[in-house]
Amino acid sequence: MQTHLPTIRQLRYLVAVAEHLHFGRAAEACLATQSTLSAGLQELESLLGVTLVERTKRRVLMTPLGDEVVVRAREVLRGAEDIADLARAAGQPLSGPLRLGVIPTIAPFLLPQVLPDLRRSYPGLKLTLREDLTARLLERLAGGGLDVALLALPFDAPDMEMVPLATDPFLLACRPDHPLAAKDAITGADLAGAELLLLEEGHCLREHALAACSLPGPRRGDGILGTSLGTLVQMVASGMGVTLVPELAVRAGLLRGTDLLTRPLLRGGHRLLGLAWRKSSPRGAEFRLLGRVLFP
Known part of the structure; x- marks a missing residue:
């Protein structure tokens, strides 16, 4: 006897209702x-013989079974998308939709330089960008909301394929009248006694910068924290301390409009930039090609 199965459209409707509850x-x-x-959901419930969504005049709720079905529906939808991606990549790489996540300490400093060439070389690519912190990008990547992410490595994500692309050295940024400005290169000991301004917790650049100097992380609430690299630069320019900035951002003009100086780290501390995607994705070769375009 033939079994009638849910359609992709019905599953997509169900997942959307679960996400929006409206x-x-x-x-x-x-x-x-x-x-x-609404009709598609009713057809799905009739097909399965169960109630997946509670409907009232004031709100929409998922039933416990509905929540379980949504988890499996997402897996089916990701599998269907992988099939389409596999066929598209085999025919013409870097074409069609591609959802790229980028952390905020990379996006504004790299993308304006590389996106024009990417568009010229691959006019069929429909790129969607999302800028967010590493943890949230990885969550979206794992859930199928992103195809690939440009991050600072490493991170703990065993289900992700990670490909290093480039090193990005850290530089000390300080005012010309700061004592560290007189040094040719900066050591961890130099920074241990300085008022080091850092990004707030959640930014991977914070941990990578401390590791580059072999400095322990400050206790929660200690020191002065910034919300962005631009904020840190203004804080340093006003005499509040010194900071560590990635060379990528400096080359892109992060310090423009200030009189701040930069000094290299004596041991050449840096962060590692790379791409990450789900190991189950069939577009690995395509993402490696993207990496070569981003960092030729």
Whole structure:
């Protein structure tokens, strides 16, 4: 006897409702009318013989079984997307949709330089960018919300393929009248006695900068923390201390408009930049090609 299975469209409707808990917003996300989405969900529930969504006049809730089905529906949808990606990559690499996540200490300093060439070389690529912190990008990557992410390595994610692409040295940034400005190169001991300004917790650059100088991490709440590299630079320019900045950002003009000086680290501390994607993705060769375009 033939078994009737849910369709991709029905599963997509279900996942959208679970994410938005609102029929109107879910329909909008699926580029469908609300009546079409509602009918599709009713057909799915009739097909399975169960209730997946609780509907009231005031709110929408998933049933416990509905939550379990959504988990499996996401896996099915990712598998279907992988099939389409595999076929597309085999025909023409770096074409069609590609969702790229980038951390904020890379995105504004690298992408403006490389995206024009990427568009010229691969006009069929429909690139969507998302800038966020590493932890949230990895969460989206694992959940299928992103295809690939440009991050600072390493990180603990056993289900991800990681490919190093480039080293990015750290530089000390300080005012010309700061005592460290007189040094040709900076040691960890120099920084141990300085007011070192860092990004707030959650930014991987914070840990990588401390590791580059062999400095222990400060206790939560100690020191002065910035929300972005631009904020740190302004804090240093106002005389609040010194900071460590990646060379990539300095070359892109991070210090422009200030009189700040940079000094290299004596032991050449750096961070490692690279791409990460799900090991199950069929687009590994395509992502490696993307890496060569980003860092030729």
